[in-house]
Amino acid sequence: MVTLAEVAQHAGVSASTVSYVLSGKRSISVSTRQRVERSIQELGYHPNAGARALASSRSNIIALMVPLRTDMYVPVMMEIAIAVATTARAHGYDVLLLTGEEGPDAVRRVTGSGLADAMILMDVELDDERLPLLRETDQPSVLIGLPADTTGLTCVDLDFGATGALCAEHLALLGHRDIAVIGEAPAVYERHTGFAERTLDGLRSRSRELGLRVLHRPCEGGYDAMALTLARILDERPGTTGFVVQNESAVEPLLALLRQKGRAVPEDVSVIAICPDQVATQASVRLTSVAIPAQDMGRHAVEHLIAKLEGRGEDDVVLIAPELTVRASTGPAPAAP
Amino acid sequence: MVTLAEVAQHAGVSASTVSYVLSGKRSISVSTRQRVERSIQELGYHPNAGARALASSRSNIIALMVPLRTDMYVPVMMEIAIAVATTARAHGYDVLLLTGEEGPDAVRRVTGSGLADAMILMDVELDDERLPLLRETDQPSVLIGLPADTTGLTCVDLDFGATGALCAEHLALLGHRDIAVIGEAPAVYERHTGFAERTLDGLRSRSRELGLRVLHRPCEGGYDAMALTLARILDERPGTTGFVVQNESAVEPLLALLRQKGRAVPEDVSVIAICPDQVATQASVRLTSVAIPAQDMGRHAVEHLIAKLEGRGEDDVVLIAPELTVRASTGPAPAAP
DNA sequence: CATAGCTGTCGAAGCGCTTCGACAGTGAAT
DNA sequence: ATTCACTGTCGAAGCGCTTCGACAGCTATG
Incomplete structure (x- = not known):
């Protein structure tokens, strides 16, 4: 050596x-x-990295805590992680991969040992137990996601409230009156991850203003769960002509089921997905969608973190404005029968 | 502090x-x-991690190089990464996340700086340019995947050859004669990532023994590409009754298209997927599949690496035996017309 | 011409830990 | 009693780097 x-x-x-x-x-x-x-x-x-870290008290490492479970938004998580790694490297930092498994202890361990100079937390819950620790320590951190109380924290996320509103507007503009929201799995709501609620709130309040009727149903991914959910929705509100889907793994099943029931997309019903562009373009119908800007989120998070590390940082909440891309799955509401 | x-x-x-x-x-x-x-x-x-690393010349960090692109097997990659992180933690190691972006330089940097004690490489190509470096250095490493020449290297992978053979056997046993393989995107073959070829080789040679006729077609993911590919296959071999799908994002489109063409699964045609169990169970038909044991692969890789770090290691190639799970997408071949 | 202020380089201290050899104390074996 | 091996503890060296103050040799200033 x-x-x-x-x-x-x-x-x-x-x-x-x-x-x-x-x-x-x-x-x-x-x-x-x-x-x-x-x-x-x-x-x-x-x-030598160790010697350097010891002498300078800076490791040039950013810790990234990813959720342990792989049950939702996997491609999004992966894309964020990769964007974080790539952006960090571009600024001379490496990335340490932590899973949520250790919980708050991981935060203690990393800040205590000087393993990393800063951390990024993904999958933040509304009342996350890691937050008090982050507020205590003087180690910079950025959350991807939005907890209930953001004082003293820096957060980056898609503006899910605006996303919901955007979906409502698009459907209203096309003349739809009765719309259904296929939400995330019930577990996501119970976990209080926030983004699902925020989407719904934004969508509901804008719908109220626009005179839309909204039916919300959480839904596990997969074909069977979607079949059940769809049946219930059409049973309760047969006149539903617009769907907003927030669960990636419900998208394709929904399309298949609609086809099977003889409801044409977009002639009879319109579907908007909230998902990465890749999913929207690869589906059996090219989907009108609001993209989840995974790359942007990862990049922003790192850049804010580095600004903080260099003393240029300010605590604040960055909500990325949603963009709705019209593709082939939405169209004018059919004339009332 | x-x-x-x-x-x-x-x-x-x-x-x-x-x-x-x-x-x-x-x-x-x-x-x-x-x-x-x-x-x-x-x-x-x-x-203090830095001081410890300096004094002991061990960082207690394992580097994990993940592929930069997010165009294939994303859930598999993610699951492996998480399994690696979790297993590593259980042994007192942390994981450094590197993207393929830096290429061979990353290997040099990490081994040279003592940032990590060992590394795991994913998405290894047949003639990967990082391999010479790994052979030179005395830093332990494990590959997930199988290059052309494995001398002096430790590799962990699913036995894709046996996987292909297993698929052939299952379909032959059910009486199918003409089968089609929906492969990965052409780019995957051009990149020589190996696993796709190995699957095909195993499937072909076993098919020869069993008297099966095999048609192989690479296929980009998504609905449109699959539609084109399927049309070509049925055009060339109308009597095809068995499908083996190796491209996750072609699975659901294939099912939808078969349905649309009035071919019932499994009554008229049988479909086997090579994919994670989650995909197989969430599809619109519960799929007979050979699972990609992502967790096992990650766990094995870490355990081998740690064995090496502790001096108990031996260079060798671990091929995980494939397991075929029969679900609802395969059945006896229909009687010849 | 003395003084001040640069620029470019060096020496030394020290970051917090691991690890080696030393050694005092203890009990067992001679 | 003397030797021996062992256990438990300590002191000191040193890992490879950063960083501070010092300073030699300049050029610009009064």
Whole structure:
């Protein structure tokens, strides 16, 4: 293993000079810099991460806590994680992957040990038990998601309230009157992850203003659960002509079932999905959708975190504005019978 | 920040004693141990990761390189990553998340800097450019996937050859004669990721023995691509009664299209999927499938790696035996017309 | 011409931990 | 009693780096 001292000797300078060449924290003459850089190249030097962390009290690592369960929004989670890793690397940081398993202890461990300089939390619940710890510590953090109380925290999320409203507007504009929301699995609501409720609230209040009638039904993913849910909806409100689907794994089953029941999309019923664009474009009908901007969320989170690490940070809540893309699954409401 | 020295002082012992209590590398009297442990509790001490890494030359971190693209097998990748993180934690290791983006440089950087003690590589190509580096370094590594030349490497993967054979056997046993394989996207074959070819080879050679005729067609995911592919297959071999699908995102479209064409599953045609169980059970028909044991793969990889780190390791290739679960999508071949 | 202010470099201290060798104390074997 | 091996503890060295203050050699200023 090549050390700084060896590089220094090889280049005929002192160790501190090499260090300053590397960090750029003091001015170095061009000739010295070049000599040092050549030595680094020739010897294949890589600074030792542990020594660096010890001496500087900065690890250049960002911790990312992902949810343990893989039952929902997996592609979204993955895309966020990858965006976080990529963005972090671009700023010279590495990413430590933590699962929710350890819970609050993970926060304690990471902040206590100096393993990471900062952390990003995904899948934040409304009243998350990790939040008090984050508020206590002076280690910067960013949440992806929105807890009930955001004081002293920085959060990044899609504006799910506006998303719901946007869906209502689009359907109202097309003349629909009775709409149904196929929500996330009941467990998601029980867990109080927030985003599902926020979508619903936004959608309901805008619907009220627009005179839409809304029926909300949570739904596990999969074909069978969707079949049951759809049957109930059509039973209770046969006149339903608009659907808003917030559960990725209910999208394709819904389309199949509608087809099977002889309801054409978009002639008879309209469907809006809240999902990543990939899902919307790969479905059996190209879906009008509000995209979940996973990449943006990951990127924003890292950039805010780094701003904080550099002292430029401010605690605030960034809600990304939703965008509705019209594709082939929505159209004018059919004339009343 | 609480340091070892402060704990030592608080407990009235020397720093080295505290260190030995923590590591268990020397015997410590019960009374001293308890005193030290109480001090650790009371002061809320967490060992500094950087200092520890520097002094011991071990970071207790495992690097995990995940593929950058999110175009295939996302749930599988995610599940593996989470299994890796969970298993690693259970053994006292943390996981550093690297994306394929950096390529071979990431390997150099991580081994050179001592950031991680070992690494796990996912999405290994047949002739992966990172392999020479891995062979050179003495840092332990495990591949998830199977390159062309495995000498000097440790690999974990599903036995895709046996998987293909298993599918052929099941369909042959049910009396099918003409089968079609819906493969991965062409890009996957071009990239030489290996597993797709291995599946096909296994399936073909077993089919030859059993007298099955095989038609293989790569297929992008999604409804439109699948429609095109299916049309071509039925055009070329109208008598096809068995399908083996290796592309997750082609499964549901295939089912929808078959339904639409009036071919009942499993009465007229049988479908086997190679996919995670979750996909198989959530599809519109409960699918007979060979599961991709993502969790096992992640767990095995970590356990092998740790064995190596502890000197118990041996280079070898672990192929996990495939298991076919019969569900509702396969049945006897229809009587010839 | 003395002084002040730069720029570029160096030496040394120290970050918090692990680990090696030393050694005091104890009980068993001679 | 003397030796021996063992157990439990300590002190000190050192891991590879960052960073602070010092300072030599300049150029600009009064």
